[in-house]
Each structure stands twice: as structure tokens, then as C-alpha cells.
Amino acid sequence: MLRRQFIQGLGVAVGTTLAMPGATAKTIVPAGSTSGRTLTPQELDDLLLGSSYLGCGGGGGLADARELIRSDLEAGLEFRKLSVADLGDDDWVASPYTLGTLAPMSEELQQQLERIGPVELPVLRAFRLLEEFVGKRFAAVIVGEIGPLSTAEALSLGARLGVPSLDADTVGRATPEINQHSVRVAGHDITPAAGVTLFGDEVILGKIKDPSREETIFRNLSEISRDVGVCDAAIPGAIARQPHVLVQDSLTLSTAIGSAVREAVESAADPIEAARAAGNGYLLFTGRVGDSNWADAEGFLVGDVSLSGDGEFAGRQLHLDYKNEHLVAKLDGKVIATCPDLITMVDNETFEGIGNPEFEKGQSVSVLGYRADAIWRRPEGLAVFEPRYFGYDVPYIPIEQRLAR
Numbered sequence: 590m591l592r593r594q595f596i597q598g599l600g601v602a603v604g605t606t607l608a609m610p611g612a613t614a615k616t617i618v619p620a621g622s623t624s625g626r627t628l629t630p631q632e633l634d635d636l637l638l639g640s641s642y643l644g645c646g647g648g649g650g651l652a653d654a655r656e657l658i659r660s661d662l663e664a665g666l667e668f669r670k671l672s673v674a675d676l677g678d679d680d681w682v683a684s685p686y687t688l689g690t691l692a693p694m695s696e697e698l699q700q701q702l703e704r705i706g707p708v709e710l711p712v713l714r715a716f717r718l719l720e721e722f723v724g725k726r727f728a729a730v731i732v733g734e735i736g737p738l739s740t741a742e743a744l745s746l747g748a749r750l751g752v753p754s755l756d757a758d759t760v761g762r763a764t765p766e767i768n769q770h771s772v773r774v775a776g777h778d779i780t781p782a783a784g785v786t787l788f789g790d791e792v793i794l795g796k797i798k799d800p801s802r803e804e805t806i807f808r809n810l811s812e813i814s815r816d817v818g819v820c821d822a823a824i825p826g827a828i829a830r831q832p833h834v835l836v837q838d839s840l841t842l843s844t845a846i847g848s849a850v851r852e853a854v855e856s857a858a859d860p861i862e863a864a865r866a867a868g869n870g871y872l873l874f875t876g877r878v879g880d881s882n883w884a885d886a887e888g889f890l891v892g893d894v895s896l897s898g899d900g901e902f903a904g905r906q907l908h909l910d911y912k913n914e915h916l917v918a919k920l921d922g923k924v925i926a927t928c929p930d931l932i933t934m935v936d937n938e939t940f941e942g943i944g945n946p947e948f949e950k951g952q953s954v955s956v957l958g959y960r961a962d963a964i965w966r967r968p969e970g971l972a973v974f975e976p977r978y979f980g981y982d983v984p985y986i987p988i989e990q991r992l993a994r
Contacts (some may be wrong), residue, residue, distance in 0.1 A: 624728065625669035625753030632844055633658050633668060633744070639847030640740045641942030642864055642957065643839070645933050647914035648736010648763035651941055657741050661748055668744055669753035671729050673837050676826030680728035682755060683823040684772075685716045685746055686739070688804070688811045698815060701788065708789035711818025712746065719783035719820040722793055730754045731822060731829075735839050736763035737942075754840065755829070759822065761836035761962040762931050765889055765913040767804040768973040769929075771964050772822045775834045779803065782821035786814035808888060836962045842868065850940050860940040861955045870959040871992055873918060873926060874907040875900050875937070878952045883945070889913055892946055894934075896954065907956060909934070911945050916979055918956065926958045927981070929965035929974040930988040933957050958988050 628636070637658065641651045661668075676682065708714075720727055730747040732740055735758050747754040759771045773779045779800060784792040784807050792810070797803055803821065811817045829835055846867045853863035865872055876898040883892025890913050898905040910917045915932035918925050926932050934943045937953040948954065965974050966987065972978070975985035 625671035628668045628670055630662055635847030636844040637737050639843035640735050641737050642846050642933050644736030644763040644942055645914035645931050646911055646945035649738020650944055651737040654737035654741035657745055661745050666748040668748050670756050670840055671753035673755055673757050673829055676829055678827040680826040681725040682729045682731050683727050683820050684731040684733050685712050685820040686733040687712050688807045688817050705788055711785040714785040715783040715818040715820040718791055722781055723823050732758040734758055734760045734763045756840045757835040757837045758839045761839050763914050768801050771835055773800045774969050779822045785818045787816050833964045865957055868959045870957050873958045874902050874956040876902055878948045878950050917981055924983055925991050926988045927976045929961035931959040
């Protein structure tokens with residue numbers, strides 16, 4: 590399951606509408622804002638490709654992401670990117686996403702939806718519902734996390750609402766839980782939050798004592814409703830611009846990585862090295878996929894995969910553990926990288942980041958590592974993002990220090 594996911598591939602973009610079980614194909618009237626810079630189709634594709642590297646095996650599929658953006662562009666939608674530095678003090682922004690379940694729609698739920706009739710797409714309504722509750726029109730969308738479909742869906746929502754997407758997100762990568770949320774780690778409330786179900790039920794979560802309770806509440810609501818559109822982290826520009834509140838320039842970084850890979854392919858250069866250099870990262874391994882295991886554990890995709898090395902890594906083994914996204918990498922049994930630093934597996938033929946568990950035995954891959962944003966290397970960030978938080982008896986040591994050893 591994706592933590593922040595807009596339509597889970599269920600919706601199909603048609604013009605300025607989204608068709609989805611139980612939801613009307615409703616035209617969204619743009620707010621008329623002209624702030625931000627318009628992104629070209631090439632920039633959008635580079636951004637999505639780069640986000641597959643920063644997604645760490647999560648954040649949804651690249652093919653679905655590209656299809657969504659392609660359909661929106663054909664419908665004439667405009668995608669704009671706005672720098673956090675360009676926000677005014679009272680320009681409010683918020684983060685929309687969907688929590689859902691992978692379980693198939695039950696016959697009982699389907700019958701209930703048919704009786705209720707069509708409703709507005711939940712995440713769109715959640716965005717407007719939170720605007721109504723806080724009494725502000727939001728100037729831009731905050732991308733929840735960086736990953737192909739997560740990013741594409743946030744961009745699509747902004748285009749449909751007529752507002753830009755901030756050149757920022759709340760993680761700098763994809764991640765399993767809402768606790769890995771920069772706004773709350775910076776000490777700001779991510780509530781009030783608005784939730785809207787496929788059935789049109791509307792919920793305002795006013796305040797919570799423990800930030801993890803928001804995900805628990807809305808995830809439980811999704812169990813009886815299948816999907817819940819959520820919008821939270823409503824903050825003014827005066828807060829958004831502060832250091833360590835958002836991971837700034839993350840869309841620009843994704844675009845730079847994607848552009849570097851594309852240009853390397855076009856010039857017959859080394860795309861893996863180009864991606865490494867563009868993100869100032871590290872080559873952790875090259876080899877082929879071996880044994881793997883995964884399971885659905887309380888709504889999370891939990892698993893591991895082993896790789897057998899080739900080239901300079903011939904005769905060596907790499908083991909990756911993941912909870913939705915890659916969390917720990919061990920080379921010949923020795924830890925070489927952990928969360929919150931980024932670990933990503935890349936296909937050596939398509940040069941696209943591979944989503945978990947979409948790899949195949951024998952597949953030729955490379956594994957790259959990137960440094961996490963400074964937000965996550967602070968004590969407040971490590972409290973919810975170091976390996977021990979996920980149950981590993983491993984301390985966090987920055988990737989550059991581990992590799993230097």
C-alpha cells in the first residue's frame with residue numbers, strides 16, 4: 590500500500606475529470622492563479638523518471654504516473670511549479686493524498702456505493718473541505734512524498750484545482766508512515782485534517798495528541814470505506830519558508846536526475862553514473878536479482894531481496910530489507926546504508942527505478958544510495974526515521990561515513 594497515494598491507479602484521467610468507482614467525473618474549475626512557472630512536457634517526464642530514483646522502491650509505478658500526466662496534458666491542463674521562497678507570509682498551502690486498502694471491493698460496499706450514487710473524487714473534496722474549515726484558499730499543493738505516482742497525482746491535483754505545486758515535499762523521498770512527515774517533525778501540527786470517503790462521508794480531525802493517530806484513524810476509516818481522500822499540513826508561507834519544515838527543491842532535484850539519465854541514454858553515456866552524479870550519490874552495487882520474499886503486514890508491504898554481484902561486485906552479495914521502501918542495505922552481511930538515507934534499485938536496461946516488489950529473479954540491476962535531507966539527520970528526524978524506529982538493531986550512521994569505512 591502506498592502511504593500517500595491519490596487515486597491508486599483506479600481513476601482514468603479524461604479531460605479535466607477523473608472517473609472512479611462511486612465518484613462523478615466532475616470538472617474542476619481552476620482558481621485562476623498564475624503563480625509559479627509552467628513545466629514543459631519534457632520537464633514533467635524527467636521529473637517523474639527522477640522521482641523513481643528518489644522513491645526508494647515506493648511511491649507507485651512510473652508507467653501509471655506517466656499515463657496520468659500524459660492524459661492531463663492532452664486535456665490541456667497546465668502544470669506549474671512554485672518555489673517555497675516565493676510564498677507570501679499568508680499564502681497557505683496543504684498536502685492532499687489518499688489512504689486506501691489493497692483489498693478488493695466487497696459486494697456489500699459496491700451495492701452501498703450504487704445506492705448512494707456518484708460523489709466528487711474524495712481527495713479533491715478533502716482539499717476544499719480543509720480550505721473551508723481553516724477559512725483560507727490554498728495557494729499551492731504540497732507534494733506528500735517523492736515517488737512516481739505519488740508525485741504525479743499531487744501534480745495532477747494541483748493542475749485540476751488551478752494551483753501550482755510547491756517545489757518541495759514533506760520527506761524528500763517515499764516513506765512508509767505519516768510519522769515521517771517534515772512538518773510535524775519541525776514541531777507544527779499537521780491537523781486539522783480533512784477526510785472524505787468514496788461514499789461522500791466528510792470528517793474533520795481537529796486535533797490529535799500523537800501524530801501517528803491521524804494515520805491510524807484514517808486508515809481504519811479506509812477499512813470500512815476502501816479509500817479516504819485526506820488533506821492535512823495546512824501551513825502559511827511564513828512557516829513553510831522556515832528551515833527544516835519542508836524538503837525544498839525536491840521537484841528540481843528529481844528533474845535533474847531524470848534529465849541526466851535521459852541525456853546519458855541519448856548520448857550513449859552511462860545513465861547509472863549520470864543519476865549518481867546528478868544526485869551526488871553513491872553506487873552501492875551492480876548485479877542480478879536472486880531470492881526475495883514479501884508479505885502484506887497490516888497494510889504495509891514488508892519484504893527483502895538478495896542480489897548476486899557482477900562486474901566490480903562479482904562474487905559479492907547485497908541484501909535489501911524494505912517496508913514499502915528500502916530501509917537497510919547489507920553488503921556481504923555488513924550494513925552499508927540505512928534509512929533515512931535513500932536506497933534505490935534501478936533496472937539496467939530501462940534505467941528506471943524499480944518499485945517493490947516488481948523486480949524479477951535474474952534481472953540486471955544497480956543499487957544507488959543518496960544522502961537524506963538534513964531534516965532527517967537531526968535528532969527530531971531520527972526519532973521517527975532511524976533503523977531502530979523500524980525494529981532493526983542497527984544505529985543510524987550517515988551513508989558517506991559508512992562507505993568511507
